[in-house]
Amino acid sequence: EPEVTQTPSHQVTQMGQEVILRCVPISNHLYFYWYRQILGQKVEFLVSFYNNEISEKSEIFDDQFSVERPDGSNFTLKIRSTKLEDSAMYFCASSRNVGPQETQYFGPGTRLLVL
C-alpha cells in the first residue's frame, strides 16, 4: 500500500538557520498538507496546497514559511530563519481529493529541534 514518506526523520539546527523538510506524497494524490505538533500540544494545521499553489494557510504559516513542489513527486516545507519555538514534529499529509469523503494520509513526521 502506498505511503507518504518524509525525510529526514530528525533534524537538529541552530536558531536562525534555514531548514527544508521534505515529503513525498502518495503519487495520485492532488492535495498536500503540512501540520505541526509541538511536544505535548495538539496537531496544528499549517498549510494546504493544490494545483501548485497554496489553497489555505493558518496564522502560524507566516513569511518565514514557504512550500514548494519542485518536481512531480516532492513537496517541501522551508523555514527560512528558524526560531526556538519552531521545534516540533512536522507532519506531511496528502489526499486524493478534498472534503468529507476523503482521507488524509499522513507521513511519519520529521522531528525538528532548534537550538
Next chain:
Amino acid sequence: AQRVTQPEKLLSVFKGAPVELKCNYSYSGSPELFWYVQYSRQRLQLLLRHISRESIKGFTADLNKGETSFHLKKPFAQEEDSAMYYCAPGVVMDSNYQLIWGAGTKLIIKP
C-alpha cells in the same frame, strides 16, 4: 471560533472494559467528523469517519448534533488499542475545507 475539545488528556482502563473517548465541537455549520489514531512509533492514521457510519476495530462514534459531540466508543477494550486518539472535525472555512484537531487523548489499556 471553530473549536474541538477532548476533555481527557489521559484515559486508562482495564482490558475488557468499555471505553469512551469524548469529543465536543463548536462549529456553526455541519462538520464532518473524523477520529484519527496514532499508535506508538507509527504515523497518524484515520480510524473512522462519521460519514461512513462504520465500525473499525470495534470502535464506533455517534454524532450527537444536539450535544455537538462525537464520542468514540468500544465495548471491550483490547491492549492493542493503546494509542493517542484525535478527534478532528472537517470544516469549511473561507471556502476551504480543513481539519480542526483536538488536543488528543492518550488511551492506555491495562492488562
